[in-house]
Amino acid sequence: LEVSGMSTMYSGPKALGRAIKDRVFEETGLIISAGLAPNKFLAKLASDLDKPDGLVVIPYGREKEILAPLPINRIWGVGPRTEKILKTGGFHLMRHIQALPDESSLIPHVGNQARRIWELANGIDDRPVETDRKIQSIGAEETYEEDLTDGSAIELEFRYFANRLSKRLRKRNLLGHTVSIKVRYDDFTTVSRQKRLDTPSDHEHVFFETALILWNKLMQDKTSKQPKGTKKDVEMLGATTKVKSRNSKYSSSKEITFMEPPGPIRLLGLTVSGLDEEVPMQDSLFESPQDETEDKLASVLDSLESKFGETVIMSGALWQRFHGDNGTRRKRSELKSAVDARGDAPSNTVGDISSNTADDTLSNTTDDTSANEDTKSTDKKELKKF
Known part of the structure; x- marks a missing residue:
């Protein structure tokens, strides 16, 4: 969900997250975990960090700090094969990728995926929220x-x-x-x-x-x-x-x-x-x-x-x-x-x-x-x- 600006209607991001969880439960009877963050990747990651009934907020400015200790398989698109390749190159945690000045050192290992992996490990995700995406x-x-x-x-x-x-x-x-x-x-x-x-x-x-x-x-x-x-x-x-x-x-x-x-x-x-x-x-x-x-x-x-x-x-x-x-x-x-x-x-x-x-x-x-x-x-x- 795109909720930019909505936190001003509540006492803060956590209050907004709780309101969403409560509304989902009232409407469907389902218990969900929720994540609020500056972008889609971080919001999805946050919702996965405390399942099944958690609420995690990743504030602006603390993206890299929160990501640093997490394993590289938390990066969207890094499956078992890519994880093995990255670990062979010495990249076990996101902080190991964050230590690189850019993606150039990753190219020999993961090719054209290097830029995306480097950006996500640093909490960068510019993908827009698509609210009316066509169902396939x-x-x-x-x-x-x-x-x-x-x-x-x-x-x-x-x-x-x-x-x-x-x-x-x-x-x-x-x-x-x-x-x-x-x-x-x-x-x-x-x-x-x-x-x-x-x-x-x-x-x-x-x-x-x-x-x-x-x-x-x-x-x-x-x-x-x-x-x-x-x-x-x-x-x-x-x-x-x-x-x-x-x-x-x-x-x-x-x-x-x-x-x-x-x-x-x-x-x-x-x-x-x-x-x-x-x-x-x-x-x-x-x-x-x-x-x-x-x-x-x-x-x-x-x-x-x-x-x-x-x-x-x-x-x-x-x-x-x-x-x-x-x-x-x-x-x-x-x-x-x-x-x-x-x-x-x-x-x-x-x-x-x-x-x-x-x-x-x-x-x-x-x-x-x-x-x-x-x-x-x-x-x-x-x-x-x-």
């Missing part, structure tokens, strides 16, 4: 306390992510061109796949179906690379979902054969990128009543959630993801039996959209205001409010 992508991912081992649980996770992302796109009137998934196995191997959509979309079912297609591709690639004779048999899980781009001229229903994972999954993620503002389209002769109904339904659900909270309404599938017999989120080991039983869920009918399973129901469960929230599950207390 949105994503949701989660690291699991218990590794996922069955396809039913993984399918629910991708549906949950697709639900969150579609809602956030609608709120910002954005459409996404590309969908990508991220998977981390129990050995910490991380892989990803992406697919460009034929038509940009903000629709949950489009993202969900694409995620499952990418998952199957990933599983096929992984099993095909295993040594001959050691390949694990991959089971198939059938799923059916209605898939329609929000601005498309038609609706379609596709059978998705979902592949079981070859091993435990530690992390899953779904990202939509290539974002553009939604442009109103002329009504088409081919636009079906169901297309219009689905768009209206999404709008109504968004409105309900904004008024009554994120758990006021959700699909049967997402309800199973979060709720056990006592109304709290079930453990991942319990999800498979919940999904297997979903065919017994009550029918849901809204306009022309009807379903005998939880899979065909549009739903909206969360409206994240922070990228960091995308990695967290809905709080149990929030689920109990309703």
